Each structure stands twice: as structure tokens, then as C-alpha cells.
Amino acid sequence: MVDEGTRKTLSSIPLLKTKAGPRDKELWTTRLKEEYQALIKYVQNNKEADNDWFRLESDKTGTKWFGKCWYIHNLLKYEFDLEFDIPITYPTTAPELALPGLDGKTAKMYRGGKICLTDHFKPLWARNVPRFGIAHAMALGLGPWLAVEIPDLIEKGVVKYQEKSEEAK
Amino acid sequence: MASVEELQRKVNELEAKLAAAQGNVVPMRQKIDVMSSEVVDSNPYSRLMALKRMGIVNNYEKIRELSVAVVGVGGVGSVTAEMLTRCGIGKLILYDYDKVELANMNRLFFQPHQAGLSKVDAAAATLQAINPDVSIETYNYNITTIDNFQKFCDSISKGSLTDGPVDLVLSCVDNFEARMAINTACNELNQRWFESGVSENAVSGHIQFIIPGETACFACAPPLVVASKIDEKTLKREGVCAASLPTTMGIVAGFLVQNSLKFLLGFGNVSHYLGYSALTDFFPTMSLKPNPQCEDSYCRTRQAEFKAKPVAVELATEVTEDAKPIHDDNEWGISLVDENSPEEETPTLSLVDGVQVAYSIPVDNSTPESSTGGAVAASELSLEELMQQMKSM
Numbered sequence: 001m002v003d004e005g006t007r008k009t010l011s012s013i014p015l016l017k018t019k020a021g022p023r024d025k026e027l028w029t030t031r032l033k034e035e036y037q038a039l040i041k042y043v044q045n046n047k048e049a050d051n052d053w054f055r056l057e058s059d060k061t062g063t064k065w066f067g068k069c070w071y072i073h074n075l076l077k078y079e080f081d082l083e084f085d086i087p088i089t090y091p092t093t094a095p096e097l098a099l100p101g102l103d104g105k106t107a108k109m110y111r112g113g114k115i116c117l118t119d120h121f122k123p124l125w126a127r128n129v130p131r132f133g134i135a136h137a138m139a140l141g142l143g144p145w146l147a148v149e150i151p152d153l154i155e156k157g158v159v160k161y162q163e164k165s166e167e168a169k
Numbered sequence: 170m171a172s173v174e175e176l177q178r179k180v181n182e183l184e185a186k187l188a189a190a191q192g193n194v195v196p197m198r199q200k201i202d203v204m205s206s207e208v209v210d211s212n213p214y215s216r217l218m219a220l221k222r223m224g225i226v227n228n229y230e231k232i233r234e235l236s237v238a239v240v241g242v243g244g245v246g247s248v249t250a251e252m253l254t255r256c257g258i259g260k261l262i263l264y265d266y267d268k269v270e271l272a273n274m275n276r277l278f279f280q281p282h283q284a285g286l287s288k289v290d291a292a293a294a295t296l297q298a299i300n301p302d303v304s305i306e307t308y309n310y311n312i313t314t315i316d317n318f319q320k321f322c323d324s325i326s327k328g329s330l331t332d333g334p335v336d337l338v339l340s341c342v343d344n345f346e347a348r349m350a351i352n353t354a355c356n357e358l359n360q361r362w363f364e365s366g367v368s369e370n371a372v373s374g375h376i377q378f379i380i381p382g383e384t385a386c387f388a389c390a391p392p393l394v395v396a397s398k399i400d401e402k403t404l405k406r407e408g409v410c411a412a413s414l415p416t417t418m419g420i421v422a423g424f425l426v427q428n429s430l431k432f433l434l435g436f437g438n439v440s441h442y443l444g445y446s447a448l449t450d451f452f453p454t455m456s457l458k459p460n461p462q463c464e465d466s467y468c469r470t471r472q473a474e475f476k477a478k479p480v481a482v483e484l485a486t487e488v489t490e491d492a493k494p495i496h497d498d499n500e501w502g503i504s505l506v507d508e509n510s511p512e513e514e515t516p517t518l519s520l521v522d523g524v525q526v527a528y529s530i531p532v533d534n535s536t537p538e539s540s541t542g543g544a545v546a547a548s549e550l551s552l553e554e555l556m557q558q559m560k561s562m
Contacts, residue, residue, distance in 0.1 A: 014545040022315045029552055036555035037545045043562050057560050062552075063315050087313035089349035092388070092464065096346060108410055110344075111267055116410035122345065123528030126391060129464075129545075 012045050014038045019130035021090045022063045029092070032062040035133045042135040050130050053146075054082065054138060062086065065095070065134070069142060071150040076161045078150060082142070094125045095134060097142050105158045108150055115145045200301050204230040204257060213300070214257055218389045226436045233302070235433050236260035236329040238338045240312065240351055241268070242288045245365055246341030247278035248422035253303075256430065260304040261296065262288045262335065264321070264327050266311045276415050304330065313350040322354050337429055338362035341422075343411075345392065352387035355379065356467035361432075365425045371412040372447040374421040375396045375524075376428060376440070377457070380392055382471025384441050385457035388464050391520050391526040395444035395453065418445055442523050455521035 016034040020027035039056060046052045056067035063086045070079040080102065084095045096114045103113035110116060121141055125132055132140075153159040171179075200215075206218035220226040237258055239250050242265040250261055265288040269279045283291040289307035297305055306328070312321040328335045338360055340351045348364060355362045359381050367374040373395040379386055424443055431437040444453040459472050518526070548555065 014543055017544055023318075033548055033552050033555055034545045036559055037548055040555065040559055040562070041545075043559070047562075052211070055562065057556065061315070085314045086259075087346045087350065088315055088318045089313065089346055089353060093346045096344075098368075110410060113176050123391075126528060127530055 003144075006140060006144060010136060011137060013042045013135045015128075015131040016091075016133045017130070020092060021088055021092075022061065022086055023088055028062065028116075031130075031133075032058075035062070035135070038133050038135040039138075042139065053143070056082065056093070056134070056138075069099075069146065071146045072136070073151055073154055078159060078161060091130045091133065094121070094132075094137050094141070097137060102153070102159070106153060108145070108149060115142060117141050117145070196302055197298060204233060215558065219257060226434050228434060230422075231434060232257050232430075233259045234330060235337075236262065236265070236335040237429065237433075238262040238325055238328060238335045240264045240340050241342035241347065242292045243273070243341065243343060244276035244415070244418035245367060245422045245425065246339070247276075247288070247292055248419055249341055249365075249426055250292055250296060251278055251299065252422065252426040253425075253429070254300045256426075256464070257300065258303055259330050260306070260328070260335075262306045262308070262324060263292055264308045264310070264312060265289050265292075266309055269287050276413060276418055299417060311347075312336055312354075313346045318350060318354070321350075324359060325354060325360060326358050334358065334360060339425060339429060340364045341425070348387055348392075351469075352379070353465065356381050356386055356388075356465050356471060359471060363425055363429060365421055367413065367417050368397065369411040370393065370397065371414040373418050373445060374417055374424075374447075375442065375444045376425045377442045378428065378432070378439055381468065382459065382475035385459045385518070386465060386468045387462060388468060389457070389460035390529050391530060393442070393444075393520070393524055394527050395446050395451075395524050396525055397446060397448060417445070420445060420447075442521075446523065451523055453521045453523045455519075455524065457518065460518070509519065 014037060016031065016038060018027055018031040018034055022028055023104065024031075043052065043055075054067060054069035057082040058065045058066055064083075065086070066081070066083045068079055069082045070077050072078075080099045082097065082099060084097050086095055087093055092124040094117075096110075098113040099109075099115065100113040103109065105109070124140065125137075128136070150159065154161075171221050183472060201214070204214045204218055205212055206215060206221065208219070218229055221229050237253055237260070239253075239261060242250060242263050246263075246265070250263060253261060267288050269283045269286050269288055269291050271281060271284050273279055274281060275481045278295070279288070279291060287309045289309050293305045293307050296303065306324075308320070308324060310317040310320070311409040312318060326355060338351065338355060340348055340362060342348055342351070343366075347367075349361065350399070351364075354360070361378075361380050364377040364379060364387055375393065375395055377387075377393070378384060406539050424440075424445070428439050428443070432439045440454050442454060445451075446453075459468060461469070461472065463469055463472075520526070550558070
């Protein structure tokens with residue numbers, strides 16, 4: 001089930017129009033532009049709501065994505081590397097978002113740190129092909145996952161807070 | 170005091186033991202040119218060739234000319250590959266990008282000492298030792314990425330012993346993306362394949378035979394699931410992604426290879442869909458027609474080609490064999506997942522009792538679920554400018 005908050009976030013992300021995957025040459029460029037527009041709008045929304053929680057960028061082909069996402073717990077910011085490939089079956093199938101740094105640290109992950117999504121994600125995605133894009137996958141998939149998993153991992157001591165200076169070394 | 174010769178012998182003996190313990194020396198049998206039906210202890214094919222004498226298969230040795238691609242060498246794929254190897258298949262092509270882990274040891278085939286090796290390499294070594302007559306090719310990559318997908322297609326279309334298309338592709342993968350990628354490839358290449366799967370709760374599974382244009386492809390309908398007779402609400406998914414049992418996986422691999430052998434060697438009836446519910450020991454079978462509105466354009470092309478073909482007599486009998494009592498009322502157990510989902514798709518799919526679609530897709534796909542954000546307007550900016558804007562946020 002999608003909670004009210006997620007539903008509201010989702011509804012303010014622009015929908016995409018072009019059904020095209022990485023093998024579709026020019027149409028893929030059109031789709032990629034729509035992806036970026038939706039992502040930019042979503043990040044803007046997040047900033048306005050004081051809930052900025054990720055950055056993403058892609059390679060030139062738009063098939064390899066990488067960035068960072070973070071989660072605030074007890075006033076401390078926990079940051080994770082995020083990466084995923086766009087499969088050739090996209091957008092019929094959703095991207096498999098991965099947090100490689102957490103691979104092996106939680107059971108709610110598949111190999112390579114791919115996050116385990118709820119039963120509701122795939123049906124919802126399938127019903128919204130091609131209108132849902134990467135921004136929707138973030139809002140519907142990774143956002144709720146972090147909210148459930150990270151506090152739990154912190155409590156278990158699996159995820160530890162790292163000082164900013166330490167990261168920058 | 171032992172003589173030098175005695176010590177020398179002792180050293181040789183210990184060296185051989187050490188090598189065997191380290192797995193350096195695998196006693197390999199010699200390759201066999203022609204399958205013999207002679208019943209002697211030393212003939213690995215005698216019991217298979219006996220199938221001919223008993224009138225089950227009339228051309229068993231043909232298996233030596235056949236090539237099968239096994240995509241995914243996990244709980245189902247590894248057992249599938251072993252069965253085909255023991256049956257004396259001509260060539261196996263294995264695909265997987267995963268490594269063997271100790272967490273895999275609740276399944277068959279792989280052994281603890283193989284942990285850390287790539288699944289394809291570990292599998293190839295074991296299989297080659299079991300049967301050196303099989304030609305084994307391995308690919309250690311993810312088939313769903315743009316770079317690898319074309320390599321995958323090429324290896325299927327030129328992978329046979331005579332550099333032609335393989336005789337059959339077996340999908341033993343564990344995710345929707347990879348199944349869709351195989352479906353895309355096989356529709357484009359007009360390649361027959363079997364889909365197989367075990368549910369994440371480990372108590373149901375299925376196999377499905379896909380002949381592009383003739384039977385439903387994987388994109389023709391939402392994924393089919395065998396009703397597990399568990400109230401979904403009582404199913405605890407918190408905490409883990411997937412459970413697995415060697416039993417369910419072994420059974421599904423058995424179904425998969427049994428039907429592959431029937432198809433490859435032309436005996437018995439090949440099931441178009443065979444389900445398995447472990448909790449009730451229930452095995453539904455059915456035939457599935459392709460969806461004329463399938464999202465995959467190559468599926469629709471293959472359907473048109475199939476319709477244009479003159480109907481062969483033996484095809485007609487093959488299809489009727491599978492005709493089971495089919496419910497034409499609408500009771501195929503639509504499981505509503507989202508509480509405010511719009512009107513449901515008219516079922517063009519007649520499913521046998523006990524099999525249902527994993528979810529439904531609304532008929533009118535043009536109306537968005539719920540959005541106040543509207544659709545993206547065509548941007549004046551170029552892709553590079555948008556990328557830059559995103560980067561500078």
C-alpha cells in the first residue's frame with residue numbers, strides 16, 4: 001500500500017510521455033529529456049518542502065546513473081552512494097536502484113545492493129508505463145525503503161555516522 | 170630406516186593425495202564419439218539409449234547435435250544444466266553474472282568450496298567433469314544492460330554447434346527485468362524458449378513454453394502466478410526479500426528439463442504452461458494464446474506470421490492435447506493490489522483454475538493514476554543543458 005505522504009509526493013512529479021528505451025535511438029533522447037525534467041522538478045519540490053534527499057546524474061547515454069542519497073536520523077546525516085543501469089526493457093520494467101555500500105548488510109537487498117521493493121511497487125509501475133520515470137522510482141521505491149531500513153540499520157549498529165571531514169579525506 | 174625408493178614412493182603418494190585434496194586432479198573420462206546402447210558398467214549413456222529400445226524416444230542420440238542456452242545458473246538453472254549435461258546434450262551455453270555464495274548452499278549443485286567463484290565458471294568445471302562430451306560456453310554478464318544485450322542476442326542466434334541459432338533457450342533467472350530481456354530477444358530472433366520461475370515464498374513455481382507468435386509471450390499478460398492458497402495478508406515479507414527451498418527448485422528444474430527433452434527429441438506432449446503449488450500438491454496445466462494487443466511489437470509481428478502460415482496437421486493435435494476445462498466465466502481471481510485501481514482489463518486470457526495474473530493493468534492506459542503534477546512539457550533546453558541543470562542543483 002502506498003501511504004498518503006508518498007502518494008502526495010508522487011502526484012506532484014510530472015508524468016512522462018515517451019515510451020522509449022535505450023535501444024530506441026532518437027526517441028530515447030526525448031525520453032531522457034523528460035526524465036531529467038521530471039527529476040529536476042522533483043528535486044525542486046523536495047528543496048521547497050525542506051526534504052532534499054538525493055542527487056543523481058547519468059553518463060552521456062543516459063543508461064548509467066550514479067549519485068548520492070542521504071537520510072537524516074536524530075539530526076545526523078547519513079549519506080549513501082546510489083547507482084543503477086537502465087535495462088533495455090525500460091520503461092516497461094523499472095530501474096533496479098542499488099546502494100552498493102549497504103550490500104550484505106541487510107536482508108532487504110538483492111545481490112549488488114539492489115534494494116528489495118514492496119509487493120506494491122511493481123504493479124503500480126506496470127499500471128503506469130510509460131508515465132513513471134526515474135523520479136517516480138526514487139519517490140516510490142528508494143524513499144520509503146530508506147525511511148524503513150536506515151533507522152533500523154543505525155539501531156543495529158550496522159550503519160555508523162561518519163563525520164563530514166572523514167568522508168572528504 | 171626406509172630406503173630412498175620407499176621414501177620416494179611415499180612422497181609421490183602424498184603428493185597425489187594433496188593434489189586430489191586441492192582439487193587439481195579431477196579424474197576425467199575420455200570423450201565418447203558415438204553414443205552406444207551397449208549395456209556395460211563403463212557406458213554412461215546405456216540407460217538413456219535404453220529409452221529407444223523401450224520405444225519412448227526413437228532418436229535419442231540426436232541430443233548430441235542439440236544446443237541449449239541456460240540463462241541464470243542459480244537454484245533452478247544449475248540443476249537444469251546438470252540434468253542436460255547428464256543427458257548428453259551437445260552444447261550448453263550458460264549466462265550469469267553472480268558469484269557462488271555460502272547463502273546458496275540451501276540449494277542443489279554448488280558446493281561450499283566454490284564460494285567466491287563466478288557461477289558460470291564453477292558450473293562449467295563441475296559439468297565438464299561430469300560429462301566431457303558436452304561443449305560448454307559461458308558468459309559472465311548481465312544480459313539486461315545495453316552493452317550486453319546485443320552480445321546475448323548474437324550468442325543465441327549463432328550459438329549452435331553448427332553456428333546457427335540454438336535449439337532452445339531456458340530462462341532460469343530470478344527477476345522480471347531479465348525475463349523481459351529474454352522475451353524481447355526471443356521475439357526478435359523468433360527463438361523458442363521456456364520461462365521458469367519459483368515464487369519468492371518458495372512454495373509455488375511454474376514453467377511456460379513460449380513459441381513466438383503461437384503461444385502467449387511473457388509480455389502478453391502480467392506475470393502469471395500459481396495461487397499459493399496462503400492469505401497474502403498473513404504472508405510476512407518484512408525482513409527478507411526471498412525464501413528458497415531445494416525441493417521446489419529441483420521440481421521446477423525437473424519439469425523444465427523434462428519438457429525441454431520432449432520438445433527437443435519429439436516425444437510425449439509439451440506443456441505450454443505447467444504450474445506447481447507445493448502446499449496443496451496441485452499442478453495446473455493450460456495453453457495460452459498470444460495477446461493481439463501485446464505491447465511487444467515483435468510479438469505482434471510473429472503472430473501475423475503465424476496466422477499466415479498454413480496450419481499443419483500435427484500442430485493441431487499438439488494444441489488440442491492441452492485443452493483442459495477452461496473457465497469462460499470471469500473467475501480468474503484478479504488480485505487487486507492498489508485500492509483505487511481503475512477499471513480492469515477485459516480478460517482476453519483464459520486461465521485455468523488456480524493460476525492468476527500477478528496484477529492487473531487498466532484498460533485505458535492513457536489516464537494517469539493520480540497526478541496534479543501534469544505531464545512534462547516539451548523542453549526548450551537540450552539534453553546537455555538539462556544534465557547540467559541537474560548537476561548544478
